[in-house]
Amino acid sequence: MFFENDWEEIEVKKMEKKKELKRTAILEAAVEVFRADGYIGARMDSIAAKAGVTKQTVYRYYNAKEALYLAVLEYQEDTSHANFLSELDREDDREALLFFAKEFVRCHLSAKYLATMRLMMTEGPKAPEMARAHFALGPTDVHERLAVFFAERFNFPDIEYASKMLTSTLLSMTMGVLLGRFDSPTAEDMDEHAERTVDVFMRLMS
Numbered sequence: 001m002f003f004e005n006d007w008e009e010i011e012v013k014k015m016e017k018k019k020e021l022k023r024t025a026i027l028e029a030a031v032e033v034f035r036a037d038g039y040i041g042a043r044m045d046s047i048a049a050k051a052g053v054t055k056q057t058v059y060r061y062y063n064a065k066e067a068l069y070l071a072v073l074e075y076q077e078d079t080s081h082a083n084f085l086s087e088l089d090r091e092d093d094r095e096a097l098l099f100f101a102k103e104f105v106r107c108h109l110s111a112k113y114l115a116t117m118r119l120m121m122t123e124g125p126k127a128p129e130m131a132r133a134h135f136a137l138g139p140t141d142v143h144e145r146l147a148v149f150f151a152e153r154f155n156f157p158d159i160e161y162a163s164k165m166l167t168s169t170l171l172s173m174t175m176g177v178l179l180g181r182f183d184s185p186t187a188e189d190m191d192e193h194a195e196r197t198v199d200v201f202m203r204l205m206s
Contacts, residue, residue, distance in 0.1 A: 025051040026058055027075045030068055035115050039069060039123050039130055070133040076112060077137065083107065085142065088149045094202055096149070101170055101194035108174045109190060117178055142167065154205045162205070169197045 029051035033042045044065060048055040062068035084103035090096035107113060124130045146163040156162050173193050176182055185193070 022051075022053060022057065023061055026053065026061055026068075027072055030072050031076070031112075034069065034072065034119065039065075039119060039127055044068075066129040066133060069130065070136060073116070073133055073137050076116065085145050088145060093153050094198065097201070098195060098198045101166075101198050102191055104167070104170050105173060105190045105194045106187075108171055109177065109185065114174070114177065114184075117174075121178065150205075156205055162201075166197070166201055169201075170194065 026047065029047045033047045033050060037046070042065065044058050045055045048058045051058070062071055084100050084107060087099035087103055088096050090099060120130055120134060143160070143163045146166065147159045150156055150159040150162050173185060173190070177184055
């Protein structure tokens with residue numbers, strides 16, 4: 001038997017789900033518009049049209065383009081970080097680090113990530129709010145999770161530096177692509193880069 005409170009709870013859950021679906025539609029539309037038109041050229045009404053909502057609805061969720069851009073970065077990060085951070089739960093130390101490294105490299109060489117960084121490099125100097133959004137996000141969750149991993153499994157005096165050293169080395173391939181030093185690497189190239197980085201890192205940590 002349903003009571004009035006039960007029906008109210010069901011209605012609240014329906015409304016929350018509807019809001020979340022609408023928010024996701026806006027974010028997905030924003031990803032496409034930012035990629036196609038750039039940050040500076042992106043218009044909120046174009047994003048609204050692609051999401052199938054009114055411009056007023058977009059502003060109700062995000063009161064400015066900068067806020068929406070930051071939300072897009074967070075959205076993309078949330079959907080990618082879960083993949084490589086979960087690899088650190090593996091029991092074997094090297095295996096955990098290796099699978100983390102491979103997924104980390106693949107994520108940061110994905111077409112979506114490279115497109116975001118190229119947009120930042122091209123338009124960032126003209127739109128400082130883009131830089132603010134990137135710096136506001138930061139790689140905090142990755143470094144925090146790695147710090148926990150290192151603290152639990154290795155006897156290393158500076159786990160914060162170890163985390164930054166590992167991620168910086170893994171990201172060197174991404175920077176090479178962005179700076180035009182070489183073409184997009186193959187899956188084999190990515191895996192080799194991850195394996196060599198982890199091998200060197202494991203020797204340093206032993």
